[in-house]
Amino acid sequence: MQILFLVLFVVCFSSCRTSGSKEKTKTIKPNIVFIFSDDHAYQAISAYGGRLKDEAPTPNIDRIADEGMLFNRCVVTNSICGPSRATIISGKYGHLNGFVSNEGGTQFDGSQLTFPKVLQQGGYHTGIIGKWHLGSEPTGFDYWEVLPGQGFYYNPKFRTVDGIHEETGYVTDIITDKAIAYLDSVRTSDEPFMLMVQHKAPHREWEPGPNELSLYKDVTFSEPETLFDTYEGRGSAAKEQDMTIDLTMRMDRDLKMFENEKLGTTARLNKEQEKAWDKVYDPIIKYYREADLSGNDLVRFKYQRYMQDYLACIAGVDKSVGKILNYLKEIGLDKNTIVVYSSDQGFYLGEHGWFDKRFMYEESLRTPLLVKWPGVISPGTQSDDIVSNLDFAETFLDMAGLNIPQQMQGESFVPILKGETPADWRKEFYYHYYEYPSWHMVKRHYGITTDRYKLIHFYYDVDEWELFDLKEDPHEMNNVYNDEKYADVKADLHERLIKLREKYKDSEELTQDYLQKSLKTLKHLK
Structure with a gap:
């Protein structure tokens, strides 16, 4: 009789754990x-x-x-x-x-x-x-x-x-x-x-x-020590890549200095999104055109x-x-x-x-x-x-x-x-x-x-x-x-x-x- 009771208790206890709350299940x-x-x-x-x-x-x-x-x-x-x-x-x-x-x-x-x-x-x-x-x-x-x-x-x-x-x-x-x-x-x-x-x-x-468009427009970020690396002391791979901010980075698609119509996925902006976009970028574009930057000054701007x-x-x-x-x-x-x-x-x-x-x-x-x-x-x-x-x-x-x-x-x-x-x-x-x-x-x-x-x-x-x-x-x-x-x-x-x-x-x-x-x-x- 005691053995039967013990078996029934174990079955009942196991059943309770199986059908218990999700918290108990998910602790496993x-x-x-x-x-x-x-x-x-x-x-x-x-x-x-x-x-x-x-x-x-x-x-x-x-x-x-x-x-x-x-x-x-x-x-x-x-x-x-x-x-x-x-x-x-x-x-x-x-x-x-x-x-x-x-x-x-x-x-x-x-x-x-x-x-x-x-x-x-x-x-x-x-x-x-x-x-x-x-x-x-x-x-x-x-x-x-x-x-x-x-x-x-x-x-x-x-x-x-x-x-x-x-x-x-x-x-x-x-x-x-x-x-x-x-x-x-x-x-x-x-x-x-x-x-x-x-x-x-x-x-x-x-x-x-749209919530971050203007977040950093007035921030000047610290430059890395190697921004103007000349790649001396390394092989041809570092010298011959095509991924420099200076030569590779595009003024329009990458930096949004559009001349006319928007390019890339910005071409998908609806009227409300475009209005918010232009409010931030138009003054930057105006500055860029008037500044006429070149050399290291242009690299720093980019x-x-x-x-x-x-x-x-x-x-x-x-x-x-x-x-x-x-x-x-x-x-x-x-x-x-x-x-x-x-x-x-x-x-x-x-x-x-x-x-x-x-x-x-x-x-x-x-x-x-x-x-x-x-x-x-x-x-x-x-x-x-x-x-x-x-x-x-x-x-x-x-x-x-x-x-x-x-x-x-x-x-x-x-x-x-x-x-x-x-x-x-x-x-x-x-x-x-x-x-x-x-x-x-x-x-x-x-x-x-x-x-x-x-x-x-x-x-x-x-x-x-x-x-x-x-x-x-x-x-x-x-x-x-x-x-x-x-x-x-x-x-x-x-x-x-x-x-x-x-x-x-x-x-x-x-x-x-x-x-x-x-x-x-x-x-x-x-």
């Missing part, structure tokens, strides 16, 4: 909100410090750092939009997931295993809203609403399973509203959820929203215009982050929801006289990463461990308590989030960039970085090596590859680079095969 598996922007430089997040921290603060993104962990050395496998996204979703390098370049009509193979698919199998409701930029239709998501291609800043189109529709407004605000609507739809579900909120901003051509628009776009993203954080708190999901903020790669904000990314140099190799996980991460902590976008898929699965597929190449950094860096955590990282000749004409290269040194091989187009000592030369101005003082360091890095290429199954054969196929497609570009 946390929700995940992954907020992802496009081309957001870590230098433009005030939590990282730097010259812009007081001039263009990001208080809401900083909240994630204040309540969680900031990573000082999150690096990417390939510093360009589509390949970075493909690596994040697959947990594999581009040479294995099939997406190594934005050009050539590349599409992500959606039939392959991805972390959203594994989360679905593990009981998660998955959603993605915003920029996708992988060509193919999203798979592994219970709900998706994405921008076709690069998308528009104003009055954007969205693609769903039912087709394409257009909306009125500013893209960052619309994506935010859609994200909150998604959260509202799943808030009462017993399933945990994973939502990817993917902003277009602050991608070129840096068009601020840099300021660039920063005013770029950072205004980021201010819109920062407000979006604040709205999402506030909403999670209002509905009581903040305690069991992990919030991650990152970008597809870094970006140049005038360093070396550049904008854009692609190079393995620090400003484009590093990407921001901030993680808030209540009850797990000690608030206000930082990590100097080398982590990567290659690790995101594995980390999300580990957070959810799911097994990591063997084919994924990264590592979960959940132990680091818990303050317990494994003794065998990586001390070096492998990088590979493929896209040339193409936009900005950055020569193809691969390399290895450690916490102090960086070895880069520019191959195929030229055969040049660069070695930098990041401690002695943090701006990477002096190539010490042929300096005898670094002979032992160079030999060690060469050996470690070979081992990394073997570990990640990259090879000269794979590289040459891709190059031969892509060259025909890319040669029409400058």
Whole structure:
């Protein structure tokens, strides 16, 4: 009789736990909100410090750092939009997931295993809203609403399973509203959820929203030390690129100094939006025409215009982050929801006289990463461990308590989030960039970085090596590859680079095969 009573009690207790409140269910598996922007430089997040921290603060993104962990050395496998996204979703390098370049009509193979698919199998409701930029239709998501291609800043189109529709407004605000609507739809579900909120901003051509148009019009931003870099002490790749503020940045599309009609996505402004736009930009255009600037004065003007628009776009993203954080708190999901903020790669904000990314140099190799996980991460902590976008898929699965597929190449950094860096955590990282000749004409290269040194091989187009000592030369101005003082360091890095290429199954054969196929497609570009 006592045994029967005990069995009935256990059955009843188990039944009560199964049908209990969503809070009890969700304490087992946390929700995940992954907020992802496009081309957001870590230098433009005030939590990282730097010259812009007081001039263009990001208080809401900083909240994630204040309540969680900031990573000082999150690096990417390939510093360009589509390949970075493909690596994040697959947990594999581009040479294995099939997406190594934005050009050539590349599409992500959606039939392959991805972390959203594994989360679905593990009981998660998955959603993605915003920029996708992988060509193919999203798979592994219970709900998706994405921008076709690069998308528009104003009055954007969205693609769903039912087709394409257009909306009125500013893209960052619309994506935010859609994200909150998604959260509202799943808030009462017993399933945990994973939502990817993917902003277009602050991608070129840096068009601020109506609420941020005039935010920085009267601000003079600090210049980077290397704004007028002459590229002495480096090889042909740094000298022969096409991404300078001086020569590459366009006065009309990029800096909005339109002569007649508006270009780019600004051509989509409705009458009300155009009136607000002209109120801000007409006086700037008038000043520019009357000033008749040239030489370094013109470069400085272009840099300021660039920063005013770029950072205004980021201010819109920062407000979006604040709205999402506030909403999670209002509905009581903040305690069991992990919030991650990152970008597809870094970006140049005038360093070396550049904008854009692609190079393995620090400003484009590093990407921001901030993680808030209540009850797990000690608030206000930082990590100097080398982590990567290659690790995101594995980390999300580990957070959810799911097994990591063997084919994924990264590592979960959940132990680091818990303050317990494994003794065998990586001390070096492998990088590979493929896209040339193409936009900005950055020569193809691969390399290895450690916490102090960086070895880069520019191959195929030229055969040049660069070695930098990041401690002695943090701006990477002096190539010490042929300096005898670094002979032992160079030999060690060469050996470690070979081992990394073997570990990640990259090879000269794979590289040459891709190059031969892509060259025909890319040669029409400058």
